[in-house]
Each structure stands twice: as structure tokens, then as C-alpha cells.
Amino acid sequence: MELNFDLLISGCNTRCRHCYVNGGPGRNMPLRDAILCIEKLDELTAALPYNASMTLDNEPMNHPQIAEIIRAASETKHIVNFHHGMTSGIALMNRKDRTEVMKAYLDCGCDEFGITLHGSAEHHDFIVRREGARSASLQAARFMRSCGARINVSLMLNRFFDEDAEEIDGILNGLQPDYIFFAIPNYTPHANMPEFESCRATMGTLLALRPRLEGWQQDTDELFERAESGTVRAVIDRLENGLKLKELFAAPQEELYLCVHQDRRLYVGNTGVETLLLGDLQSLNIAETAAFIDGLPGNRDYGAFYDIGILPDEAELIRALKRLPGDLLFSDEASVICRGLANLGAPTKILKL
Ligand code: SF4
Structure with missing residues (x-):
């Protein structure tokens, strides 16, 4: 398992329609809390048998003391500062x-x-x-x-x-x-995502761009191969040919996302798709928290954010997907399925913060 900590240092200057990580204006984490969170995440990583990386988000350059925070993040002993x-x-x-x-x-x-x-x-x-x-x-x-x-x-x-x-x-x-x-933008169960849907491209858009893609440093064949598996039509085909929703969502995943908000609270789930509050990093017992995290399944895929037991059946999902244009283009299969589930109003495990 690979761990990824998203540490929210500051808010954003934009409010992007496709944002699935709760961007937009937000407060700065006080410097002393930022340093403390970095130290605690490093201790947590030392107590876990996994590699872990940490991203400073959402727009750390808004923080007045970003230079000190970047230095602290680059000096961790166990965690890797992933600077996206x-x-x-x-x-x-x-x-x-x-x-x-x-x-x-x-x-x-x-x-x-x-x-x-x-x-x-x-x-x-x-x-x-x-x-x-x-x-x-x-x-x-x-x-x-x-x-x-x-x-x-x-x-x-x-x-x-x-x-x-x-x-x-x-x-x-x-x-x-x-x-x-x-x-190619994804789709997650995040409340923001429907805002982008009127801007979403189709396979037709990509085909029209084909002659330019090489000049844009892309491997055209590879890009088309990837894109073809992310259309609504392709996922309907797979569902009609036996793809089982519950098996797909229950498949083990190798990445576990956690995030820390500006108030030092540590959550399971990436920012915007938090599923469980673990507590304030200042007072959390690190050994107990590490033992708890060690027992968690991965949550990279969006399947982690739905209750598998109450998912609709495949036929119902196919009917919902057939209401969308067949050549609408998503980053991957999971995104298409989440888009269909959103059409059905499927309940998620995401915390309403
Ligand atoms: S986190 Fe990124 S995508 Fe989201 S609003 Fe900020 S800049 Fe936009």
C-alpha cells in the first residue's frame, strides 16, 4: 500500500468547475500548526509499514509564510514531500x-x-x-x-x-x-463536479484535435487507446458483457488517501471525498492511529466512496448511462460509472462538511 497525505495549507484563487478537491477560497493554516502537522505526519509514517508522500495544497503560494513551510516539508525523515x-x-x-x-x-x-x-x-x-x-x-x-x-x-x-x-x-x-x-477530466462523487459537465468534451472533440496532438507532445495512438476506454458507450458495452459493479468496487486498491484540513483534523479520503474523521493531529495518539490506518483498505478508486451493499444493479446503471451521449469522454471507467451513479442519485459515504 502507498499512502498519500494531502495537507491543506491555504485556499485557492480560483473556483474551478472541475475541482474535485474542495478548492476555492479558504483560510491559511497557522504556521505553527503547519509545522506541527508535518512533524506528526512524519511520525505517523514512521509507525506504518508503507511508503508515504505528502502534498501541500490547495494553493500553498497564498500562505504568507510559505518559505518556512516548504523548508519544513523538505526536511521530513520518513515522508516524501511530493511537490505537485x-x-x-x-x-x-x-x-x-x-x-x-x-x-x-x-x-x-x-x-x-x-x-x-x-x-x-x-x-x-x-x-x-x-x-x-x-x-x-x-x-x-x-x-x-x-x-x-x-x-x-x-x-x-x-x-x-x-x-x-x-x-x-x-x-x-x-x-x-x-x-x-x-x-481528460475525471468525475467523482464530489458536489462540484456537475458544474463542469456542460464543458465536457466528446470523442468527436478529440478526433478533431488528432492532427495537433503530436505537436502537443502526445503519443496519439496511446492517447486514443486510453480515451476509447473512457467513453460512456465503452463502459455500457463492458457492463452489457458481464462487468459486475460490486466486484469492481470491492477489488483491492493499492493507494490510501488521507487529508489534513486547515484546522489540523486528519481525515480518511482525499480532500473533497472525506469518508471518516480521525481527529486533531495535535492530540491524536500516533501509535493507535497508525494501527487503525494499517487496517484500512485502499481508497484510490471512486468505488471506495459508495456503500457497495446498496449499489444499484447493472441494468439500472446501464439505463442511466444510456441517457448520456455515448461518446462523452471521461478519464476512465470509474469516472463513467460515478457519472451514471450520480444520475441515479446513488448515496455515497462522503462526509458532508
Ligand atoms: S484546487 Fe485546483 S482545481 Fe480546485 S479550485 Fe483550486 S486550482 Fe482549481
Whole structure:
């Protein structure tokens, strides 16, 4: 089993429609609590027989004392600080001390940063629900590179990509990112997700982009192979050919996500899909908590967030999926199934926070 701790340091500057991790504005974790949580998560990891990584989220660059927090995170003995580096860029560009902040990251070995691109300024700002957001992302990318960082771009597919493709080409040519990801948005039982659905791309969108994908650093055949397994039609086919929902959801998983909120509380589940509150890291008994975590099943897949015993049967799910366009495109099979379950109003185990 691999453990992943999501430590919420600060809120976000955007309110993205596709956000499945409860982004959006939020408070900063006090510095002393952030240091304490990092130490406690390190102790917890030492008491567990698993490898663990920790991500500082959601937009740590909003934190006034981010330099101290990054240093503490990079000095843990047992836990690996996984710096995912994705940023909207707004927090960084709003800071007068942005050069010092970048130096702190680079000094701690965090030298790779990523921005997400949703297409034209109009479509990008609509999807992240903040005017001027695309412009800030591009400015931040240029600034971070001028400080010596490597820059990645995540192209997050939406139904506007076909009409915005030429503009995307222009941005990528100007920025020359070190790496380009191509992300097909997922779907989880999170309350935010329906907000993105009117922007979701279809297989038709991807087909129209095919001639550009190589120029966007993608392996076209591999991308299409992956995409074809994530259409509504493909999952209906699998269900009609014997895919069993309960077996799928009960299959063992190798990753366990936990998260820590700004109030130091540790939960089972990734941010936004918390299923159990374990308690305040300041007072939790680390040995007992480690023993409890050691007995938990993985929860990487969305199946972990539904009560398997009360899932609808396959026929009911197929009927719900048939109400969606067959070539609607999701990141994977689990996302398609969650989308169908949402249509059916299937109950989840997610805590209402
Ligand atoms: S997707 Fe990322 S940047 Fe957007 S609101 Fe969520 S956590 Fe924040």
C-alpha cells in the first residue's frame, strides 16, 4: 500500500468547475500548526509499514509564510514531500516577495511547476470562474521560468478545445514548456463536479484535435487507446458483457488517501471525498492511529466512496448511462460509472462538511 497525505495549507484563487478537491477560497493554516502537522505526519509514517508522500495544497503560494513551510516539508525523515507544483499563478504574481518565494522552492529542490490551460482566455476564465486567470497563469509561467524553474503545461480537455486549438498552439509555441500533459477530466462523487459537465468534451472533440496532438507532445495512438476506454458507450458495452459493479468496487486498491484540513483534523479520503474523521493531529495518539490506518483498505478508486451493499444493479446503471451521449469522454471507467451513479442519485459515504 502507498499512502498519500494531502495537507491543506491555504485556499485557492480560483473556483474551478472541475475541482474535485474542495478548492476555492479558504483560510491559511497557522504556521505553527503547519509545522506541527508535518512533524506528526512524519511520525505517523514512521509507525506504518508503507511508503508515504505528502502534498501541500490547495494553493500553498497564498500562505504568507510559505518559505518556512516548504523548508519544513523538505526536511521530513520518513515522508516524501511530493511537490505537485500546479499553480494558477495568481497567488505568486500577487506577492511582492515572489522572487524570495521562488528561491525557497528552488533551494528545497522543488524546481518544476505547472499551469493548466483551458483554451482561450474567455473559456479558461469561465471554467476557473475568475476573470484574468489565464493571463495570470501565463505571466506566472514566464516569471517562474525566469527564476530557473522548469515549466509544465497541463492541457485540460474541454469541448471548446477544437475552436481554441489555434490559440493553444500559439501559447505553447510562445511558452515552449518542458513537458505537456493532456488531461481528460475525471468525475467523482464530489458536489462540484456537475458544474463542469456542460464543458465536457466528446470523442468527436478529440478526433478533431488528432492532427495537433503530436505537436502537443502526445503519443496519439496511446492517447486514443486510453480515451476509447473512457467513453460512456465503452463502459455500457463492458457492463452489457458481464462487468459486475460490486466486484469492481470491492477489488483491492493499492493507494490510501488521507487529508489534513486547515484546522489540523486528519481525515480518511482525499480532500473533497472525506469518508471518516480521525481527529486533531495535535492530540491524536500516533501509535493507535497508525494501527487503525494499517487496517484500512485502499481508497484510490471512486468505488471506495459508495456503500457497495446498496449499489444499484447493472441494468439500472446501464439505463442511466444510456441517457448520456455515448461518446462523452471521461478519464476512465470509474469516472463513467460515478457519472451514471450520480444520475441515479446513488448515496455515497462522503462526509458532508
Ligand atoms: S482545481 Fe485546483 S486550482 Fe482549481 S479550485 Fe480546485 S484546487 Fe483550486
